[in-house]
Amino acid sequence: MTEEDSFDLRDFLPFLLNQAAEESSLEFQQVYKDRFGMLRTEWRVLFHLGMYGELTAKEIGERAKIHKTKISRAVAKLAQRRYLTRTRDANDRRSERLALTTAGRAVYRELRGVAQTYDARLAAQFTTGEAALLRMMLRRLAGME
Amino acid sequence: MTEEDSFDLRDFLPFLLNQAAEESSLEFQQVYKDRFGMLRTEWRVLFHLGMYGELTAKEIGERAKIHKTKISRAVAKLAQRRYLTRTRDANDRRSERLALTTAGRAVYRELRGVAQTYDARLAAQFTTGEAALLRMMLRRLAGME
DNA sequence: ACCTAATAGTTGATTTTGTAACTAACAAGG
């Protein structure tokens, strides 16, 4: 009854995932933060618009599971920096269609390049098969299937 | 020159890791937050002391890569709730040895049980081999090898 | 011993996030 359940915090998935996420974001964070003065939500919004074209705030929120207040603030900042424009949707004037400006697209392409290189470096720690499996498992854990 | 680099945000490891970490922490968070009124750093400190016994704030910070101000505040709150005691180290009176009280150990054991069950449920989405590989890869990404 | 640098931990000010309440616009039933 010595209650010696073998439990190691270092194997606990929520902990492990957090540590890995934090560590593996550090260098990329440096780029979008220090070099572009952006916040996490901001580059995410930028990437969504860069990848999928015009979207509303709500659509971005659904795809990336980001709360609407965060998005609202990120969009405000990106608009203020002239990285995107907002146009009221004629059919539903509550929402607005967001689109990157030329400047926004330029920043997106630059950041995307950084992201690609960075991701490749992370994945290089594993075999191709392992990396693919990892992404699959993470997608499942994230509920993004 | 159509700049059609195939890049999918949904495959980008830092993004994927963050989403998985967030999603997979939600339910456990509910327990330590709603049921025990704890913050993330607080249960982590509790677990470190529960698992490794007496430690200083600095040692916890090193093991879990948590910043000292966060630890300082977490320790203060845990001490205030009588989950741990602090004793000045006789050899170096700048630091203090932290140890769980009986109450602290009880909470630790209870939370550990929840964590174990929860972790098992997460891992059950994969084969045993896959889960082991996942933990290995996460440890490597987290720089915890 | 004495001066400077380093270390453990705390505190306060600033930023960022989270939560709830709000405005404006649409929708559907009577």
Next chain:
DNA sequence: CCTTGTTAGTTACAAAATCAACTATTAGGT
């Protein structure tokens, strides 16, 4: 057309994280 309810997005306030400056103590030269 009016209620009542819902939805897109914003704003205000509270909670928490981050960063810099601070205290107390130790360590290492000289």
